[in-house]
Amino acid sequence: SQKIEQNSEALNIQEGKTATLTCNYTNYSPAYLQWYRQDPGRGPVFLLLIRENEKEKRKERLKVTFDTTLKQSLFHITASQPADSATYLCALSGANNLFFGTGTRLTVIP
Amino acid sequence: EAEVAQSPRYKITEKSQAVAFWCDPISGHATLYWYRQILGQGPELLVQFQDESVVDDSQLPKDRFSAERLKGVDSTLKIQPAELGDSAMYLCASSLDVQRGYGYTFGSGTRLTVV
Numbered sequence: 113s114q115k116i117e118q119n120s121e122a123l124n125i126q127e128g129k130t131a132t133l134t135c136n137y138t139n140y141s142p143a144y145l146q147w148y149r150q151d152p153g154r155g156p157v158f159l160l161l162i163r164e165n166e167k168e169k170r171k172e173r174l175k176v177t178f179d180t181t182l183k184q185s186l187f188h189i190t191a192s193q194p195a196d197s198a199t200y201l202c203a204l205s206g207a208n209n210l211f212f213g214t215g216t217r218l219t220v221i222p
Numbered sequence: 223e224a225e226v227a228q229s230p231r232y233k234i235t236e237k238s239q240a241v242a243f244w245c246d247p248i249s250g251h252a253t254l255y256w257y258r259q260i261l262g263q264g265p266e267l268l269v270q271f272q273d274e275s276v277v278d279d280s281q282l283p284k285d286r287f288s289a290e291r292l293k294g295v296d297s298t299l300k301i302q303p304a305e306l307g308d309s310a311m312y313l314c315a316s317s318l319d320v321q322r323g324y325g326y327t328f329g330s331g332t333r334l335t336v337v
Contacts, residue, residue, distance in 0.1 A: 116264075121262075146325055146326075148325075148326075153330075153331075153333070154330055154331070155226075155313050155315070155328030155329050155330050155331050156265065156313075156326075156328050157328070158325030158326060158327065159325075161325060201264055201265075203264075208270060208272075208277050208278060209255060209267055209270050209278065210267075210326065211267075212257075212264035212265045212266070213264050214262070214263050214264045215263075215264055
């Protein structure tokens with residue numbers, strides 16, 4: 113069965129720096145990959161989608177890359193702010209739905 | 223902005239009791255999902271509906287869980303009897319067309335505590 117790993121349960125960075133989160137997967141070839149933000153006690157919020165034939169996708173301070181050879185996606189937040197502190201989940205497309213990773217908890221230190 | 227409505231927000235129940243959660247997806251979203259999220263883990267799919275039909279319930283513990291989406295609009299997830307291990311966040315989500323890559327819109331969830 114597919115396996116999704118998000119390295120680092122927790123990541124602490126200084127405000128203004130670029131945060132880089134990693135999502136690795138095995139036993140799978142997803143058509144697309146999505147990233148979500150989740151705040152404590154709330155449901156995940158959709159951020160970005162990248163398809164298997166796309167290398168990079170940007171949205172404001174967010175950038176996602178997708179390397180189907182390495183089976184890896186990188187999620188970058190540039191000029192990070194304390195308000196970016198949250199858990200970030202990657203999700204891979206299945207036949208009809210999404211499979212989620214366990215998430216990385218990001219803390220941006222002022 | 224349209225939202226997925228879920229109720230109740232919190233639920234405490236004793237083991238062996240019955241509990242039910244309600245979800246109203248975004249209008250026009252044909253696909254509805256129920257996920258369970260244990261603290262510190264990612265959401266895991268319980269059941270998926272396309273309109274009023276179940277598309278995937280392979281991970282739903284059918285001996286105690288049931289879900290329905292009458293008329294293809296709102297949905298109810300029921301647990302009977304509840305067990306201690308059912309304590310988790312129950313999330314409902316809807317999507318316009320997952321095959322075309324639309325993101326899911328999640329509700330705020332129901333935090334269930336079984337005592």
